[in-house]
Amino acid sequence: MRARRVIAAASVAALGVLSLAACGKSAPNIAAYVGDATYSVDRVDAIYADVQAKFGDAVRQEAGKAGxxxxxxxxxxxxxxxDVVDLLVSLDLGKRVASAxxxxxxxxxxxxxxxxxxxxxxxxxxxxxxGEWIDLLQVLNQQLPPAELSDDSLMAVYDALKDTGAIQGGMSVTDVRQAFGDGGFVRSATALSAALEEExxxxxxxxxxxxxxIGVPSVVSTGQSLVFYSLPYINEDGPVTDISTPEPVPSSGSPDAEGASPDAEGTAS
Structure with a gap:
């Protein structure tokens, strides 16, 4: 079964978590503390380096075939x-929610x-x-009661998709509501965000x-392909706007998003 057929809805939440140095958890070699678990900067670097090395090898092989x-x-x-830290933290919190x-x-x-x-x-x-994260997302999206749909959360999803090139810019709230249909995937995403924040x-x-x-990694099916992206934190009052990632850490992007045009059927299927 192809991946896009088993992804029921876009998961578009994210979690804004401030550094808690005052609590004594501020070792520079630790990327994140989640309860009693720690994720070292070395592990983050290793996962990142693994991606870069194997991606580069794959590109070289393909280019070599064409001379x-x-x-x-x-x-x-x-x-x-x-992106790596987002994935590690979100997975940890999501597993804790599912276990509870x-x-x-x-x-x-x-x-x-x-x-x-x-x-x-x-x-x-x-x-x-x-792969683990999408399995978890699907289950949580099915089990958590959907949240109310607000204009702010709706437009936060739209803006994130727009930034990847997956949907055209300049749309009004009315246009987005029409494009997203009943907004079921936004409701699910907001509920997930609240659950992760509470955890x-x-x-x-x-x-x-x-x-x-920290942005919760997100994915949406356009019907033809998958778009991977992330959002700033969403809650019932809308997206948080006063928490930003420092400039040295670039924001997540999706190399496959350009040219995609998710509509209500593709995003909410």
Whole structure:
């Protein structure tokens, strides 16, 4: 089964978590503390380096078949260290939510299913983590009661998709509501965001200032392909706007998003 057929809805929440240095959790070699778990900067670097090395090798192999020489820019994946931290933290919190609710998470999505659209070799840990995350997202989206749909949360989703090139710019709230149909995937995303925020508060989360704004990794099916992206934190009052990622850490992007045009059917299917 192709990956886009088993993704029921876009998961577009994100979690804004401030660094908690005052609590004594501020070691510079730790990227994130989630309860009693720690995620080292070394691990983040290793996952990132693995992506870059294997992506570069894959590009060289493809270019070699055509007798071409790729440029240095072509050899670099668009995955960032921030993307890695987002994935690790979100997975940890999501698993805790599922465990607390006695929700069983099936193992359905494989890295091979995501490889083409994620543009990351299936052999990387990053692709494997994404497979775990999508399995978890699907279950949580099905089990958590959907949240109310607000204009702010609706437009936050639209803006994130617009930034990837997956949907045209300049649309009004009315236009977006029409394009997104009943907005079911936005409701699910907002509910997920609230659940992760509550869990983060409960277990005590601290993020290295290098990765201060944690975005929950998100994916939407256009009907033809998958678009991967991330949003700033969303809650019932709308997206948080006063938490931003420091400039040295680039924001997440999707190399496959350009040219995609998700509509109500594609995003909410």
């Amino acid at each position: 071409a020489t790729p440029s240095p820019e072509q050899l670099r994946s668009e995955v960032t260290r921030q 609710k006695n929700i069983q998470v099936p193992d359905e999505i494989t890295p091979q299913q995501l490889e083409q659209n994620l543009r990351v070799p299936a052999t990387t840990e990053y692709a494997k983590l994404w 983060a508060d409960r277990v005590d989360v601290s993020i290295n200032p290098r990765f201060r704004a």
